[in-house]
Amino acid sequence: MTSLKIIGNIPGKKTRARSARDKEQKKNALLESALELFTQHGYQGTSIEMITENIGFSTGTFYLYFKNKVEIYRILSAKGAEILQKMIEEAISWPGMTPLAQLSAIGSAYYRFYAEHRGYYDIVSVLNIGQAEFTKDRKMLKPLEKQTINLLRLIEAVLIKGIEKGELKTVDTWKATNALWGMMDGIILLDVRNNLGMIGNSIEELFKQGLEVVFNGLINHEKGEKE
Amino acid sequence: MTSLKIIGNIPGKKTRARSARDKEQKKNALLESALELFTQHGYQGTSIEMITENIGFSTGTFYLYFKNKVEIYRILSAKGAEILQKMIEEAISWPGMTPLAQLSAIGSAYYRFYAEHRGYYDIVSVLNIGQAEFTKDRKMLKPLEKQTINLLRLIEAVLIKGIEKGELKTVDTWKATNALWGMMDGIILLDVRNNLGMIGNSIEELFKQGLEVVFNGLINHEKGEKE
Amino acid sequence: MTSLKIIGNIPGKKTRARSARDKEQKKNALLESALELFTQHGYQGTSIEMITENIGFSTGTFYLYFKNKVEIYRILSAKGAEILQKMIEEAISWPGMTPLAQLSAIGSAYYRFYAEHRGYYDIVSVLNIGQAEFTKDRKMLKPLEKQTINLLRLIEAVLIKGIEKGELKTVDTWKATNALWGMMDGIILLDVRNNLGMIGNSIEELFKQGLEVVFNGLINHEKGEKE
């Protein structure tokens, strides 16, 4: 955070974005600042002034880089979804993984996304729920939707392979994918609430246990007998 | 929505609450109006004026029935949690149910709570996530927390019985309870997002399938062999 | 104060003012309640509801006895001025008092008015200063003005007698009267501020000392020599 402060201009001295690179840097500084503050205070609780002041910019500058408050939120949302997508792709890209191992890796990746990119997680999965101005804003949702579908397709592909290999039971793969994802989400949300001191279990353990149960349910126990 | 309008007064013609019964009715009208609007626009996005105007009351009237904006939210929250609690208690109260049947009934009850009391569901489970002002307001959370713990204990008791009977695998019951609950939440949240047109699966089916998978994972497959 | 509470009606049971006497009693209860609350919270800080609730009346009842909020203030103001007038008249009515003794008695009476009728003192002398809505309200001021003039005439008469008797220096009696009164007011105001911990002197002592100095200034020191 403190390092960001350097980016701000000395008041009185006007700094020009000398290049596209410079502009990009400022835009990123604003994005980071907003990410931090949205996480801390929510969307409504964060004012433009907070976002700019936090990094030594003036209010007006915000509008040079973003059309309005919603836009910066949208961009952060898209960025978050992209990060998650990359993390999951990376997790299942190792050669020689069995489908079950891949499923496990996906779970682990989602958990890491939550743990290591909490700001983005909040924006992607939590913050926009129950905030009508977002859920009603189609422009906001369409890109997010697309990325979610991509993600789910990725998981489904793993399930299909697992079934083909006989490792997993034959199930409706699209349904199972959705269920699996929903479950992971739900368990992590437990921790979001857990912050509030509600449950008191180590979330990581919980997450593992939950996945284990689900995988147990998916594993084809008759497989061994068949072969 | 339209039915509520009847309760409102004709502007110019002033209606007085004639009795305690009448007062109760007006209070309920305000609660319903708020429930509807919180769901549509979130807490911050809903103004007192919206709540009153929606049912033809004047702004000042709100404060005859509620101390402030937070109070009406708290009341709705408590009511929602109570409804859910009752639905789940009722679901597992039938004699002769096996633990697994009870688990299934709990899932079904939660789904019905979501489907039939969408406004309350939003407030109890969704709205308060990601609204910084609530997650930091301990006074707001404590009662909700208590009710959630109650609910989880109810489910845990079923799991314990299932394990004792040998119907379910031996697992850490508190963890499993949390995982189970989180999963149900997560699946329903898929549908909350689904409203947005994201996935396109019948949520009820999805929910059933998800639970099935989990139960599969919990069922003691060796039970038969033991006997 | 508690004794006043009895006057309130049992809700549901409608009480009728059986007689003019009954009405008068209720009006007085309201006046006393208002006096108490104006002193504690100021005019603006006192709401009609506070006044009525304080004695178990309902809000609407207030308007059966007073046209509006200002009226009750006006009445209290007049009552206070009357009490003060009576106290001063009484103080100088004892036979055989020298004019100087009478002046002293007037000072003492004013101090007692302040000390024993603080509520009225506040309304008569303090509260209405700096509250434009009163100082601009001629209807409010005229009666008060009249009573003040009466008071001042009373004091002037004493001065005149003192001068005639050679006890006091020959001065413009109307001016001296005003000055004398202003001085007393000023000293008491010191105590009003003193409540705030500003000065830290016993007000009664201060008051006496102040008067002494003034009387000293008025006394005809050459009197003895003349005679």
Place this chain on the structure above:
Amino acid sequence: MTSLKIIGNIPGKKTRARSARDKEQKKNALLESALELFTQHGYQGTSIEMITENIGFSTGTFYLYFKNKVEIYRILSAKGAEILQKMIEEAISWPGMTPLAQLSAIGSAYYRFYAEHRGYYDIVSVLNIGQAEFTKDRKMLKPLEKQTINLLRLIEAVLIKGIEKGELKTVDTWKATNALWGMMDGIILLDVRNNLGMIGNSIEELFKQGLEVVFNGLINHEKGEKE
């Protein structure tokens, strides 16, 4: 009043504060506007909208210059006290003044403060009396209190010198100081009420006469005989 209006902006045409000097000017415009309105309508009777509209500013602008309504009042209070302090210090700073001449000059200075800075006089001496919210607000009072003590100490020093020189009677100087001050206040308050047409004497004359009487009471008439 009319001169202030010039500072205001033409509605529709937006004027920016170009410099620190410009900002200072706007802040002063707001202070003057508030001073005027507080005097006319009291603290509670003056709304932020009145203050800004009076000089053609928009409501929000107020909060660019002051944290809240109380702050502007506090600043005016402090400014007023400072002006008074300066006037009194200046009045007694001339070389060769006898203590009695100094006392007279103090009286005259206080009168001039009242006559020439009526707005500040109202705030410093009058407005905060009887406004519950101030008399209970210690933060508000403390600075004012300090300045009042300073003032009183200034006067006391003069009295002490007068007594030492034998010009004045030996009295408790702190008490006499308070009494003297209170008297001056009281006489001026007569005029405050006088505005209301109550008395009808030239206040300046009255003030002089009042002081004369007091000084008469303080003068050591035996001095000449002693020497």
Place this chain on the structure above:
DNA sequence: GATGAATGAGTATTCATTCAT
């Protein structure tokens, strides 16, 4: 480009007053 002063609509809450019962 960058600034930050200015705007003004919006929000929760209070309260004197009215009036149907």
Place this chain on the structure above:
DNA sequence: TATGAATGAATACTCATTCAT
């Protein structure tokens, strides 16, 4: 008469957005 529910205008303060410099 008495009640107290209802009203709605008023108020301090906030904040996204604009725009002159």
